Amino acid sequence: MIEMEVVYSRPESFTPTTTHYCPGCTHGTAHRLVAEVLDEMGIREKTIGVAPVGCSVFAYDYFNHDFVEAAHGRAPAMATGIKRVRPNNTVYTYQGDGDLASIGMAEIVHAAIRGENITVIFINNAIYGMTGGQMAPTTLPGMRTTSSPNGRDVEVMGYPVRMSEMLSTIDGTSYSVRRSLHNPANIRKSKKAIRRAFEVQERGMGFAMVELLSSCPTNLKFTPSEALNFIEEQMVPYYPLGDYKVAPEVKALKV
Amino acid sequence: MALKGTIEVDQMHCKGCSLCVEACPQNVIALDMEHLTPKGYHPAMLIAEGCTGCVICAVVCPDAAITVYREKRKKK
Amino acid sequence: MTKELMKGNDAFAEAAVRAGVEGFFGYPITPASEFLEYMAKRMPELGRAFLQAESEIGAIHMVYGAACAGVRSLTATSGPGLSLMSEALSYIAGTEVPAVVVNVMRGGPGLGNIAPSQSDYNQMVKGGGHGDYFPIVLAPATVQEAIDYITLAFDLADKYRALVFIAVDGNLGQMMEPAELPPMRGLPEKPPEWSVYGAEGRDPNILTSIYIDPPDEEVTNIRLLKRWMEIEKNEILYKEYELDDAEIAIISFGVAGRICSSALRTAREEGVKVGMIRPITLAPFPTEAIRELSKRVRRILVVEMNTGQMLNDVKQAVGGNVPIEFYGRIGGITPLPDEILEEIHRVNQNTEDIADGQEKVQWLERLEARIERGDQ
DSSP states (O other): OEEEEEEEOOOOOOOOOOOOOOOOHHHHHHHHHHHHHHHHHTTTGGGGEOSSSSGGGGGGGTTTSEEEOOOOTHHHHHHHHHHHOOOOSEHHHHHHHHHHIITHHHHHHHHHTOOSSSSSEEESSSTTTTTTSOOOTOTTTOOTTTTBOOOOHHHHOOOEEEEEEEHTSSEEEEEEEEEEEESSHHHHHHHHHHHHHHHHHTTOOOEEEEEOOOOOOOHHTTOOOHHHHIIIIIHHHSOEEEEEEHHHHHHHHHO | OOOOEEEEEETTOOOOHHHHHHHHHTOEEEOOOOOTTTTTTOOEESSSOOOOOOOHHHOOTTTOOEEEEEEEEOOO | OOOOOEEEEHHHHHHHHHHOEEEEEOOOOOHHHHHHHHHHHHHHHOOOEEEEOHHHHHHHHHHHHHTTTTTTTEEEEHHHHHHHHHHHHHHHHHHHEEEEEEEEEEESSOOOSSOOEEEETTHHTTTTSSSEEEEEEESSSSHHHHHHHHHHHHHHOOOHEEEEEEEEEEHHHEEEEEEEHHHOOOOSSSTTTTTOSTTTTTTEEEOOOOOOOOHHHHOOOHHHHHHHHHHHHHOOOOOOSSOOSSSSSEEEEEEHHHHHHHHHHHHHTOOOOEEEEEEEEEOOHHHHHHHHHHTOEEEOOOOOOOSSSHHHHHHHTTTTTSSSEEOOOOOTOOHHHHHHHHHHHHHHOOOOOOOHHHHHHHHHHHHHHHHTTTTT
């Protein structure tokens, strides 16, 4: 008789609710990594999430902790309000690229400038998902979307923005890294980064953001697997993975 | 010798996206084309011997639908 | 407690502190900036949260966050800032969390100027943001009233989980006058049960303004409306002046009302039977009181520092019972008591009917003639 043990099961920081995400959408993967980290750190019961506007607008239904729902792009401001009056709680925002890098640019940049002691999970999938596949601030040059039907012409529509690099130039940023969710090795690295970003907050070390290259099979009109290839082949070259800012005290953290 | 493992796929959460099928290093997961989940997807299932409980399917699963079991290592 | 000579904005800020505000988030704007400056010193002294945000948008969303976390929080701004805040105001109302916004009004539209005005009446009273919601609006006429209504604003906000505006005319923020502050209130020991503070030993609290299924949104809209009806029933405030034998009545709020009360005293001495209702809650509006009044006076004069925004609410209350006249100064100009006195005498002698809309035409003629003459 072989004795079996559970080596992986659904995180406790999740509710049993099934997500509304399309099959193969890596929002689910990113959610799961956050939930696993909250479990491992044992901080679920003091965590307050701030949900964005975009596909992950209903994130609050999937996590088993307190949650608020922000207006489009304003999650970092709302998180600031919460963290400043409840400094003992763990506060994180979960934001997509339209939310964080377009309409919410001022809020995220100033949260970083203030070294706001919050954790930011930034999902970059190069497209607007919820509104139906329009051009995002992170849409790649030449990429066709419903609002750039002939491809993103950077001369007219501007260039994609690299948030991790941009925020790394800010003194208030303690941790700014880019990871990807396109294969198991990178998913594991993503989780480590998320863990570090929460540890930064737990130790009061300031602003931490993890950018996750993510897939949107539906709006990119790919199969889930093709969408992951798109990340690897198209997105990673434009958005190189790596650590853009790791403050010395964060580097010294044993995670 | 590799340890033995197995998986359990939650029919409520699995959306048949196939990411686990493609990620499985042992090629022992496939979609069950004979059945539909309550939400109307063909769920992932173990189709052959050889699962090692390596957890890679669960790592790539966007819906946290997979529970992985592995043979307990014998104490020497 | 004794009266002290205090600058309006400083006094309001201290009143908010004593009412138990634990989070202040703001952005500098004239004529409200002293509020922010006062809080910058005072809040950290007490170990409470103060932050100068990157914009009014940031500030009000921080207030929104702190309100969700269950503490008393507020911001102070002026018209252009309030316009930027409209988004969050709607979200605050939709999420049903309590918050207080002090609007030290200035001339507009656009960048306008920094002189006192009451031209944000509609912006506050009619909501300002998108969707069906109903903020409470309090209009003080003195520094003392502003102090008192800040405390009241927090109590009302908590009682109804509502958004409360204090409509402060620019003059009040800037003027100094003797006033008495309330004693310091203790802070609550526990956060409200509905708020977010960590789901230890309980199910998660979720605070959102999304009701994606129309039937859920409809139920929410009904809940908000019913709560508003409750507020209309319980919380209407206004002040009456010399109404017992009044033949003509002034309706005016805030600083305009204060100037009217002074003109009213002189007019009384000169034998005019004039009285006044000064609405303190602009929302809920004292419709019933004004309707009753309109049954026993022969004429009503509405005075505002705008082009007649409250006038429409007065008309609705009066329902054609008596002729309504209007007088306003605009663009950041505060009317003088003599100016109002002249209006009182004119209205007292006028027996003509006024067709709806003509009160504004006639007022403009008088105002433009006045400007032409070079009178203040």
